[in-house]
Amino acid sequence: MRKHLKKLKHVRLHTKRRSVEAHTLHRRRKDTSLSFALCPHPTVNAFLFAVIFFAVAAALILGAKPKLFPQEGLTPVAITNSNGEKIIFYAEIADNDTERINGLSDREKIAENRGMFFVFENEAVAGFWMVKMKFPIDMIFFDRSMKIVDIVESAQPCAPEQKCPIYYSKVPVMYVLEINAGLSNKNSIHEGNSGEF
Numbered sequence: 001m002r003k004h005l006k007k008l009k010h011v012r013l014h015t016k017r018r019s020v021e022a023h024t025l026h027r028r029r030k031d032t033s034l035s036f037a038l039c040p041h042p043t044v045n046a047f048l049f050a051v052i053f054f055a056v057a058a059a060l061i062l063g064a065k066p067k068l069f070p071q072e073g074l075t076p077v078a079i080t081n082s083n084g085e086k087i088i089f090y091a092e093i094a095d096n097d098t099e100r101i102n103g104l105s106d107r108e109k110i111a112e113n114r115g116m117f118f119v120f121e122n123e124a125v126a127g128f129w130m131v132k133m134k135f136p137i138d139m140i141f142f143d144r145s146m147k148i149v150d151i152v153e154s155a156q157p158c159a160p161e162q163k164c165p166i167y168y169s170k171v172p173v174m175y176v177l178e179i180n181a182g183l184s185n186k187n188s189i190h191e192g193n194s195g196e197f
Contacts, residue, residue: 077117077177077197079140079148081188089179091117091197104178105132115179117197123172129164133157136181141173146195149173154181 074090081087094100094116104116120126123144130137134157141150150170158164169176177195184190 074114075117075197077115077195079177079187079189079193079195081193082190083188085188087187087189089113089115089177091115091177093117093119095119103128103133104137107134109135110180112180112183115177118176118178120174123174125169125171126173126176127166127168128152128155128176128178129166130155130158131160131164137178138181138184139167140177140179140184140189140195141169141171142175142177142195143172144174146175146197148189148191148193148195151184151189151191153184 075093076088077091078086078088090113092115094103095118100118103118104110118126126141128139133155136154136156139152139155140148141152143149150173152167155167175195175197
């Protein structure tokens with residue numbers, strides 16, 4: 001009888017030990033599963049980070065608005081065209097009488113995204129002519145608020161010995177941008193569009 005009780009006690013102890021071991025193993029499996037869910041394999045983790053990074057970067061780039069940064073000492077003049085696009089020209093500033101009189105005369109050409117930006121002290125009807133010019137230009141006239149109020153397209157060069165026409169703005173203006181001929185039409189720039197610099 002004593003021998004039987006000892007054997008029964010041993011069986012219970014062995015069963016209890018197996019139960020504890022099984023519980024511990026089950027817990028380890030749960031912990032391992034949780035650990036994997038929170039901390040993936042380093043390679044997978046790096047891949048997911050790269051995907052998220054590039055997705056955020058792409059969203060920022062696509063949603064960003066063009067910024068106006070000076071280029072080689074030139075002033076960026078941006079026009080929001082009729083399609084809602086921002087067209088940027090890098091312009092020399094003509095803000096005194098000498099610079100305004102000389103303008104772009106005697107230049108052989110200018111780059112497509114370049115121009116000259118005339119700044120006046122007050123709004124007034126402005127007149128421009130093409131004496132000594134060597135290439136045709138568009139003239140974009142702005143009021144005080146940088147709204148386009150008039151555009152002269154494809155004004156042609158004129159020699160000093162010719163009777164050169166003077167291109168007057170239809171209304172008082174404060175700023176004028178001269179760019180290569182045809183760019184106003186090419187970039188859907190029209191009266192009523194707005195600019196900034």
